[in-house]
Amino acid sequence: MWINLPQPDGFTTRFAPSPTGGLHLGHACSARMAHDLARAAGGRFLLRIEDIDTTRCRPEHEAGILDDLAWLGLTWDGPVWRQSERGPVYRAALDELVALGVAYPCFCTRADIAAAASAPHGPDGPVYPGTCRALPPAERAARRATTAPAWRLDVARALARTGPLRWHDAAAGWQAADPLAGGDIVIARRDIGTAYALAVVVDDAAQGITDVVRGADLFHATHAQRLLQALLGLPTPRYHHHRLIAGPDGQRLAKRNAALTLSALRTAGRSPDEIFAMLDAAPVL
Secondary structure, X not given: OOOOOOOOOOOEEEEOOOOOOOOEHHHHHHHXXXXXXXXXXXXXXXXXXXXXXXXXXXXXXXXXXXXXXXXXXXXOOXXXXXXXXXXXXXXXXXXXHHHOOOEEEEOOOHHHHHHOOOOOEEOOEEOOOOOOOOOXXXXXXXXXXXXXXXXXXXXXXXXXXXXXXXXXXXXXXXXXXXXXXXXXOEEEOOOOOOOHHHHHHHHHHHOOXXXXXXXXHHOOHHHHHHHHHHHHOOOOOEEEEEOOEEOOOOOEOOOOOHHHEHHHHHHOOOOHHHHHHHHHHXXXX
């Protein structure tokens, strides 16, 4: 087996930020919810740094994340995991998907996809139109000789292998998995050798995560992740997608809104209790 799965160890949640900027109130919402659910169940709360995007992740942002969580009093169990240290595991998972015949190399750029007249739209924007899915083997080999490809999941072929799937959300109940709506997602970027969808599935299994707490903006991504779990023989956690915290402009909070980072609020004299009160009173989307 390419991955060592831990023995079930009760209720386990995680907080898994990317160190591409400072944490904001939305992150605090997810972290507190995951922490409190674990503590109420007598379980574990783990911290994972999702730093596979080496072009955007910075050590100073990781240090800020650890500092913010400690300031809020959200203590985690065990060592911090870093995705940047787990490349060989992700490669093994990709190799297994290739061996199953459900992954293919893609040479398209974002501009190519945006320009494709046939590109449909899914819940999260344009859906890959499948340009490279049916490339003849000789053409694939010739292109790979000069161009490093990304790798995509052939969702239709994968579903034919797994059959119907479902997953459970604490608020929305049982969901029939519909990964076709998102198209053939990228499971390995050409520049870093993996992608969020694959890495998160592998790491949730490897850490023994039983309950995933995250924002509702990742609700639709769960469909493809459920498919990857089935293909790789990995367990499916329970999901808790919470509503998103809105900023003063009524839009979803983002890292670009520096005025609402936890660091900025601390500098302005806010206390952890005030941060939690702000979360309780904040508008949601």
